[in-house]
Amino acid sequence: MELRKTSLVMLLGVTLFSSCKKEKGDVIARIDGTEITSQEIELQIPEGFKGDPNVRNEVFKQYLEEVLLYKAALDEGILKNEDLQAHLKVTEVKVVSQYFINEKFGNIEIPEQLLNEEFANSKPYFEKKIDLVILYYIDSTKTPYYRTLLMQPYAAIVSEINKLDPREVQLAPLSENLGVVYYSYGKELFDVISNLKIGEISNPVSLPSSGYYALIKVLNISKEEVGEEEVVDFLRRVLIATRQNNIRDSIISSLQAKYKVSEVTGK
Numbered sequence: 441m442e443l444r445k446t447s448l449v450m451l452l453g454v455t456l457f458s459s460c461k462k463e464k465g466d467v468i469a470r471i472d473g474t475e476i477t478s479q480e481i482e483l484q485i486p487e488g489f490k491g492d493p494n495v496r497n498e499v500f501k502q503y504l505e506e507v508l509l510y511k512a513a514l515d516e517g518i519l520k521n522e523d524l525q526a527h528l529k530v531t532e533v534k535v536v537s538q539y540f541i542n543e544k545f546g547n548i549e550i551p552e553q554l555l556n557e558e559f560a561n562s563k564p565y566f567e568k569k570i571d572l573v574i575l576y577y578i579d580s581t582k583t584p585y586y587r588t589l590l591m592q593p594y595a596a597i598v599s600e601i602n603k604l605d606p607r608e609v610q611l612a613p614l615s616e617n618l619g620v621v622y623y624s625y626g627k628e629l630f631d632v633i634s635n636l637k638i639g640e641i642s643n644p645v646s647l648p649s650s651g652y653y654a655l656i657k658v659l660n661i662s663k664e665e666v667g668e669e670e671v672v673d674f675l676r677r678v679l680i681a682t683r684q685n686n687i688r689d690s691i692i693s694s695l696q697a698k699y700k701v702s703e704v705t706g707k
Contacts, residue, residue, distance in 0.1 A: 466478045468481070468500070469500075474507060476503065481496060481503060544688075544691060548680050548684065550680060554679070555672060555679065559668075559672055565619035565634075566618070566671050567664060567665075568617070568618040568662070568663060569615070569618065570618050570621065571614070571615045571660040572613075572615075572633065572658045572659055573590070573594065573597065573611060573613050573614070573656070573657050574614060574654050575589075575611050576611075576650075576652040576653070577608060577610075577653055577655075578607075578652060579608065580644065580653055582609075586609070587655060589601075590657045591641070594613075594659065598611060617664055619666075619671065620674075621633060623675075637658065638659070639657070639658065641655055641656070642655060642656040642657075
């Protein structure tokens with residue numbers, strides 16, 4: 441099996457694009473004085489397809505058409521549109537802030553000793569696969585009803601949930617390596633899941649950040665063989681993502697002290 445490329449809770453720290461510095465690039469086309477460079481094309485080619493001339497040509501063709509539309513829009517004064525200005529501001533803020541934080545990350549290296557210790561401590565987790573369903577709900581007074589519902593076969597559970605308001609209750613099936621569960625959902629939720637037997641339903645788990653409660657039912661537990669190299673590679677990515685998140689949190693804290701933040705109310 442192939443372990444997930446990044447832990448779910450680490451996704452906030454994953455970069456949107458590479459922050460490595462590149463030359464401006466050669467001018468490969470002009471449209472009435474507007475230059476298109478090779479760098480602009482390279483930035484749009486997905487990883488894994490950088491050397492594919494067919495993909496590059498398709499990206500170039502599409503971008504050429506977009507530049508034509510862009511110039512036509514400017515000629516018609518579309519930048520006066522307030523919704524578009526707000527959209528452009530949001531896009532600029534997100535791209536520039538992500539690029540800024542990527543620059544601060546630098547090249548993070550995980551010491552082999554730390555990696556080996558993490559592997560030794562978590563290796564047993566990666567030897568099992570768990571199939572379960574998580575029922576998320578808002579109204580805690582309905583816990584007894586949802587617990588009774590989870591005692592039914594999976595198909596019956598899905599059928600009943602589909603009849604309910606998705607804003608009030610949702611069902612999430614999960615089939616995952618137990619090690620990935622540990623690093624994706626945190627130790628507290630991992631302890632709840634790993635201590636359940638097949639067919640057993642957890643006590644309600646409060647999720648303060650979302651306002652939901654959760655009931656968890658284990659459907660199956662099986663052995664799973666994962667190569668040591670694959671586990672170590674997964675752990676390296678998780679530890680790098682953790683350090684990136686710590687760096688980001690530290691920068692945000694210092695900026696909150698540096699810049700005054702105030703909300704305008706009554707609007």
